[in-house]
Amino acid sequence: MAQIELDGIERVFRLGDSEVHALRGLSVSIDAGEYVAVMGPSGSGKSTLLNLLGLLDRPNAGHYRLEGRDVTTLSADEQAEVRRARIGFVFQSFHLVPRLSAAENIGLPLVLAGLPPDERARRVAQALKDFGLEARASHRPDELSGGQRQRVAIARATIMRPAMLLADEPTGNLDRATGQEVTALLEGLNAAGTTLIVVTHDPVMGARARRQLLMEDGELRHDVRAEPAPTAPAVPVAPR
Amino acid sequence: MTPADTLRFASRAALGYPLRTALMVLAMAIGVAAVVVLTALGDGARRYVVEQFASLGANLIIVLPGRTETGGVNPGSFITSTPRDLTVADAEALLRAPLVTRIAPLTLGNSEVSVGGKLREVLVLGTGADYAGIRNYRVAQGQFLPRDDPGRAASVAVIGDTLRRELFGNETAIGRVLRVGDTRLRVIGIMAPSGQGLGMNTDELVIVPVATAQAMFNTNTLFRIMVEVRSREALGPAQRELEKILRARRDGELDVTLITQDAVLGTFDRILGALTLGVAGIAAISLAVAGILVMNVMLVAVTQRTGEIGLLKALGATGRNIRLAFLTEAALLSLAGAIVGFALGHVGAWGIRLAYPVLPAWPPNWAVIAALATALGTGVLFGVMPARRAARLDPVQALMKR
Numbered sequence: 001m002a003q004i005e006l007d008g009i010e011r012v013f014r015l016g017d018s019e020v021h022a023l024r025g026l027s028v029s030i031d032a033g034e035y036v037a038v039m040g041p042s043g044s045g046k047s048t049l050l051n052l053l054g055l056l057d058r059p060n061a062g063h064y065r066l067e068g069r070d071v072t073t074l075s076a077d078e079q080a081e082v083r084r085a086r087i088g089f090v091f092q093s094f095h096l097v098p099r100l101s102a103a104e105n106i107g108l109p110l111v112l113a114g115l116p117p118d119e120r121a122r123r124v125a126q127a128l129k130d131f132g133l134e135a136r137a138s139h140r141p142d143e144l145s146g147g148q149r150q151r152v153a154i155a156r157a158t159i160m161r162p163a164m165l166l167a168d169e170p171t172g173n174l175d176r177a178t179g180q181e182v183t184a185l186l187e188g189l190n191a192a193g194t195t196l197i198v199v200t201h202d203p204v205m206g207a208r209a210r211r212q213l214l215m216e217d218g219e220l221r222h223d224v225r226a227e228p229a230p231t232a233p234a235v236p237v238a239p240r
Numbered sequence: 241m242t243p244a245d246t247l248r249f250a251s252r253a254a255l256g257y258p259l260r261t262a263l264m265v266l267a268m269a270i271g272v273a274a275v276v277v278l279t280a281l282g283d284g285a286r287r288y289v290v291e292q293f294a295s296l297g298a299n300l301i302i303v304l305p306g307r308t309e310t311g312g313v314n315p316g317s318f319i320t321s322t323p324r325d326l327t328v329a330d331a332e333a334l335l336r337a338p339l340v341t342r343i344a345p346l347t348l349g350n351s352e353v354s355v356g357g358k359l360r361e362v363l364v365l366g367t368g369a370d371y372a373g374i375r376n377y378r379v380a381q382g383q384f385l386p387r388d389d390p391g392r393a394a395s396v397a398v399i400g401d402t403l404r405r406e407l408f409g410n411e412t413a414i415g416r417v418l419r420v421g422d423t424r425l426r427v428i429g430i431m432a433p434s435g436q437g438l439g440m441n442t443d444e445l446v447i448v449p450v451a452t453a454q455a456m457f458n459t460n461t462l463f464r465i466m467v468e469v470r471s472r473e474a475l476g477p478a479q480r481e482l483e484k485i486l487r488a489r490r491d492g493e494l495d496v497t498l499i500t501q502d503a504v505l506g507t508f509d510r511i512l513g514a515l516t517l518g519v520a521g522i523a524a525i526s527l528a529v530a531g532i533l534v535m536n537v538m539l540v541a542v543t544q545r546t547g548e549i550g551l552l553k554a555l556g557a558t559g560r561n562i563r564l565a566f567l568t569e570a571a572l573l574s575l576a577g578a579i580v581g582f583a584l585g586h587v588g589a590w591g592i593r594l595a596y597p598v599l600p601a602w603p604p605n606w607a608v609i610a611a612l613a614t615a616l617g618t619g620v621l622f623g624v625m626p627a628r629r630a631a632r633l634d635p636v637q638a639l640m641k642r
């Protein structure tokens with residue numbers, strides 16, 4: 001059984017009289033522990049797909065089975081619970097709460113889950129250590145560099161030990177070196193068993209993934225599985 | 241999310257926008273302070289009046305001739321139509337009641353007073369030696385009426401301060417003789433000026449022994465009898481004792497009326513209490529306005545923090561988590577406003593007491609509690625709508641807004 005099974009997903013946005021088909025007839029299945037890059041031109045529906053996978057959005061038609069359970073029919077609060085326990089998000093613009101320190105931002109999912117404070121403190125301390133943020137624990141986001149902010153965001157996304165990590169252009173706001181650092185971090189998490197789905201415009205980063213989903217105009221055009229060389233930037237993808 | 245975490249999160253959020261929070265708290269504080277100050281003023285006025293009445297003698301019973309029917313028809317109503325007069329003998333008899341400490345018979349009449357060439361209309365009060373004590377009147381010079389046999393018509397008078405000035409100017413008045421109607425009286429005392437209190441003013445009175453007044457006006461009746469009882473608590477039993485004595489003296493018929501200061505006091509107490517309540521109600525309107533302000537500010541906060549709400553949802557916050565967080569924030573703002581307003585109100589009441597020392601301007605407890613409860617209540621009530629709006633935000637839309 002695949003971890004993620006999408007079946008005939010449709011997502012239509014209505015803007016006045018006109019309709020935008022952000023996703024049409026999309027079917028795909030992704031196994032636990034996979035490393036998937038979602039690529040394609042702007043407006044092709046990559047973010048819409050990721051939001052659906054993250055249960056932030058509902059399809060107009062089709063079914064989404066997560067770990068064997070049909071999650072499209074769940075109530076909003078049930079979906080929130082699934083998000084909290086199973087899904088981690090990383091955003092292009094970090095989305096840190098500006099008035100909270102790095103440690104508090106990382107601990108936010110634990111607070112929402114209602115974990116006792118000592119357990120929280122222990123896990124946040126461990127995460128700060130794992131992501132090399134110990135010296136920045138009490139800094140607020142505006143006192144951190146972009147790379148540090150994204151590391152805080154990744155620490156936050158993984159603190160609940162989710163089954164899958166969804167990242168929407170995680171390196172889009174970072175310079176190349178810092179971007180590679182963040183990519184390595186995400187790949188490390190994937191190597192430890194977490195499913196990793198990354199939306200990216202960067203062919204180099206996309207090529208590092210073992211599987212590429214190529215979107216165009218709301219449809220899945222290509223589903224490419226490759227065995228990339230572990231270090232070197234691998235074969236350029238995007239065959240037409 | 242545990243309640244403690246919700247509280248911490250909400251207070252951090254409130255402190256994250258200091259100017260907004262300060263303005264909110266100020267608005268709420270003004271409402272609460274208005275209630276506290278205005279009720280302090282109203283209740284101060286009530287206490288002032290009550291105290292003034294009490295200073296007239298709260299443990300007094302006044303006996304009037306004639307029956308004012310309040311209890312329906314009784315057999316006595318059919319026997320006589322004209323009530324019997326009150327006499328000095330009645331007054332003397334009342335002293336036998338164990339709970340009575342002092343009495344003063346009163347007779348009143350108008351007359352003319354003349355000294356040398358000066359002539360003036362005056363009110364003549366015939367009474368006994370205890371009258372000044374019962375009413376807390378002070379004698380400035382000389383002495384009050386002598387403790388005589390009440391039947392003796394001594395030719396002496398005690399006069400009010402204004403009268404002394406008008407009749408004698410700067411000359412000594414004690415020992416001088418004045419003429420009231422056809423009677424020549426020697427001045428033995430001057431009353432102290434009455435001041436601003438409520439009640440009867442002695443400044444323009446000529447006070448004479450009751451027998452002297454009765455002779456002057458050719459009568460043997462009394463206008464009323466003032467009876468002082470041991471304490472305020474003794475008023476009820478004493479009234480029954482007096483009624484028993486008077487009934488026995490009037491062939492079993494009680495054709496007199498007994499009035500206590502307590503009854504008058506109670507009426508004033510109620511009227512001014514209602515006034516305070518009304519004023520509190522008006523002040524509470526400002527609290528409602530503050531409540532609407534809370535709603536506005538919280539709505540702005542929801543808009544301002546849309547991205548954050550989207551993020552919280554992405555991290556797995558339920559609608560309930562978000563609703564509670566925003567509601568708690570509104571409640572905290574109101575609570576802070578209520579506390580600041582409470583302090584401000586007490587400072588204001590203190591200022592009033594400083595400016596008008598006669599006015600005991602203390603806010604009543606019920607008003608303070610009601611104001612604090614209303615502040616919290618409106619804050620939470622008006623916080624519900626923004627909190628629900630926040631909880632209902634679509635997470636994708638919210639996340640995109642940034």
Ligand SMILES: Nc1ncnc2c1ncn2[C@@H]1O[C@H](COP(=O)(O)OP(=O)(O)OP(=O)(O)O)[C@@H](O)[C@H]1O
Nearest residue numbers: 013014015020022041042043044045046047048049
């Ligand atoms: N909330 C919305 N309302 C209306 N149309 C929307 C909405 N969200 C997305 N769309 C439309 O759906 C289509 C897919 O959008 P989406 O954001 O998924 O693209 P994308 O592939 O992520 O693009 P980009 O690379 O620029 O981020 C676009 O045409 C977009 O205009």
Ligand SMILES: [Mg+2]
Nearest residue numbers: 046047048168
């Ligand atoms: Mg996108």
